[in-house]
Amino acid sequence: MKIKTKITIGIGTILLTSGIVFNLTFRNILNERMENTIKESVSQIMNSTMESVKYRNSLSSTEPNEDKLKNGADYLVSYISLNNSCNIQIRDNSNKILASNTAVEFGTEIDKNSTKALNGSAVILIKYSNSSVYGILSYPIYIDDIQLGTLTIEKEYNDIYLSNLSTINLITVSELVIFLCIFFTALLITSTVTHPIIALTEGVKKIEEGDYNFSIKSKHNDEVGILSKEFINMKDKIKEQIQTIKEEQLKVETLEKHREEFFNNVTHELKTPLTAITGYSEMLKDDIVIDPDFKKRAVERIYVESDRAHKLVLDLITVSKGQTQISEAISEIHMKPLISEIIEDMSLKANKYSLNINYTIEDGIVLGQQNKLKQLFINIIDNAIKYSFNSNIISVNCYCKENFYFAEISNSSMGIPENVYNKIFDPFIKTNSSPDNYSSGLGLYISKQIVTSHGGNIYIINGEIVTVKIEFTLL
The missing domain is CATH 3.30.565.10 (Histidine kinase-like ATPase, C-terminal domain)
Known part of the structure; x- marks a missing residue:
């Protein structure tokens, strides 16, 4: 009885330990992939905002660069936030906030990021808060190779976080059920099954190392045979789950890539008419155009580009509705x-x-x-x-x-x-x-x-x- 008890406890310990190691390892892999996806996303937003900052400053060519950033900060925060579904903070070279709509709870992190960005490099931080995850990126603003301050992007990635958490919970529950079944099956083992127990132990080690391409053959129809069969079933189910998770992860990454490509294309297509509309309308608003023929051409161009943007938005609405429309x-x-x-x-x-x-x-x-x-x-x-x-x-x-x-x-x-x-x-x-x-x-x-x-x-x-x-x- 003592031998049986020791064997049972030993097997249960091995199974439990290998399950914990597997769970932690896979959890780390999923979290790392999620964080890499977030970093790529905020980096792409950074590239887009650089163009917005350059264009906004080019509209006021007579002002000093410092005044361009200060006077345009509120507009940039509003424009970038609206077009990228994120929060923005702009600071000058003295680390003074010029404009911001970022969350108060991330004030300390943003302060640290902005200070580091003043040294000339972009800084990315992944922050977990309130059952979600945020990407925070700060980078220095340069105009004509002169650093004027820093811009911080704060964006929530709740959909990616919930998908990642759902996958982790599924793995944890599946492992718990499987390992409990195997553990209770192990209670039936007697002291005469030393050889099959060794084979099972080696199988557990292989699983811990990520090797699922093995088999354990048992000629017994008793408790040992049942345990061996259940162990192989467990191994095959884990292998199938890992393959399914990899496939789902690939789908998520592919979907994210397509979504980024679609966003970049939309930004590009809207930029041309909006740039023309903004440029001509500001010239007319500031009354700096004297030539009546030019004014007429400017009004016509604003009308044409507005109509073009309107048609594009209607097409985008048609595309974005997808299967959700009535x-x-x-x-x-x-x-x-x-x-x-x-x-x-x-x-x-x-x-x-x-x-x-x-x-x-x-x-x-x-x-x-x-x-x-x-x-x-x-x-x-x-x-x-x-x-x-x-x-x-x-x-x-x-x-x-x-x-x-x-x-x-x-x-x-x-x-x-x-x-x-x-x-x-x-x-x-x-x-x-x-x-x-x-x-x-x-x-x-x-x-x-x-x-x-x-x-x-x-x-x-x-x-x-x-x-x-x-x-x-x-x-």
Whole structure:
């Protein structure tokens, strides 16, 4: 009985110790990855804010650099906070706060960061507070190679923290259940199972070292055999969980990367019209323009760029809604009257560019959302109008074949460049060959989402004649 008790206690101790080591190790790995993701995010915000500071200071070229930063601090804090969903603090070279909306609870940390940043280097701090995590970054502000002060970014990453915490809790609970099952199974071991116990002990050590590619064979059908089988099941389940966690972690990292790329593209696309609007409006506001023709051009440019920004924001709203929007009712749609009406409307725009839309439309019934399909065909025909060259004809051919409804929209073109064609359905992908030059690069991306949501396919045939081919299943 004493031998049995010692063996049982020994196995339980080994299992418990290895479980604690595994949990702590994996917890540290997950936390390290989370913190690296946060550091990369605030570093990207830093790069974006540098451009904002430089542009703001360039608007007042006659003021001393120190006065530029002081007078523009409130605007920069408001502008950067709004565009990056974060809090900002700006200090001068004497470490005096010029403007701030950062949290009071991080005052000490921000003071230390700002003091270090005055020495000429960026400082990043990860701070855990109130069941969340924050990234705090301070860096020196330079204008014309002269240091004027420091800027601190404070951003909460609650979604990343909760995802990380959920993963850690899942691992902890799973391990506890598994190890308790194994421990209680070990109570059945007798003193005659020394060899299998050695094999189990070696297996525990391998798990502790991260090696899950082994097996323990047992010919016993007694308690020892049951323990060996349960141990292998435990090992396989842990291995599967680790693989699942790695896959989920990769998905999170990929999603974060796509979100950062999307944010950078949005910032880039909005920067051009907003820069022009701000520049011209400030010149008109300060009444520094005398030439009436220039004033007229400035007003026209402000109108054009405002309209461009408005259209881009509408496209972004469409994209950002994704699956969260209220779905339009699905109904049986006759394609001929729907497409004919769109062609009639779009012909007005085509005529402005001396273009004609020739069409042959066969009727067919498709199950879908009428407004979404209207948006789809408006986008495609509008693109054909924008990018038509060397011919004044746009062709629309719609027909039924077997169980599918096909729509082909063709226009004469200079051809789509290879680097654009390979990513044609990604957001913000566009060429510079449009006559109006104000494409947001979101039309084909939105069109692809609409077609996919209707269970259809869309692809583009490139060349001197560019053809967009769409297919839906007939009802």
